[in-house]
Amino acid sequence: MKWDPVKYVQFGDYRDRPFFDLTGRIQADRPQHVVDLGCGPGNLTATLARRWPEAQVVGLDSSREMLDRAAAQAGKHAGLSFGLADIxxxxxxxxxxxxxxxxxxxxxxxxxxxxxxxxxxxKPGAWFAMQVPGNFNAPSHALMRELAGSARWSPQLDGVLRGGESVGEPGDYLGIMLDAACTADAWETTYEQVLTGTDPVLDWVRGTALRPVAAALSAEDGHAFEAEYAAALRAAYPATAHGTVFPFRRIFAVAQKQPGA
Incomplete structure (x- = not known):
């Protein structure tokens, strides 16, 4: 599945905010080795290099398209580098x-x-911070799966989309971290985002959740799927005088390995 870095960063202000809410909970003072696992286009990885200028900060991703975009960041910070890796x-x-x-x-x-x-x-004292979407059962995703499972589209899209099993709940991640001899914090946040433009929720998911569908269909079929899906999204997320409100639930967990563990 190919990624479009330009489309991914289209809603940068909204997509970036959870990253800063997450990393704000990391209390590492002067780390020497920092890893951004699944770094995407690297713009947020660069903020880690600015925060910890003495550290070697490595961004890893499985998408060559994303890493090509990230390469422009590497030259701006002496300790910043990127590499191809499968999580x-x-x-x-x-x-x-x-x-x-x-x-x-x-x-x-x-x-x-x-x-x-x-x-x-x-090692003891190390930090692990993670954030995943918690909106797999929201209309944006449920309607996509429902359409993909319809008689028209299931022959091509059966098994392409995953559901709520893709992620755990905050308590699941908290338990894993506590069991691993960590001090830990887990929480969730729903950002009530106001999007503008024509079919803004469709435009949003084009950069992420809709990518597997686009990869599985021809261009013509992809347009036909989007037309049906867009109509369902407009009903689920009606436009208002202020724009289209799009609830964006995220799940966070941060752990520090206890000394002596």
């Missing part, structure tokens, strides 16, 4: 002080079991 095959290097993963783990089946392994591999 499912990744293990924290022994020297890792901080791991950040923002809006990436929902694409990785079995990531909760992987999280337990990553935390076990971290």
């Amino acid at each position: 499912a095959a990744w293990t924290p290097p022994a020297e890792t002080d901080v791991v950040v993963t923002n809006a990436a783990l929902q694409w990785v089946p079995g990531h909760q079991e992987m999280l337990a392994g990553w935390l076990a591999a971290l």
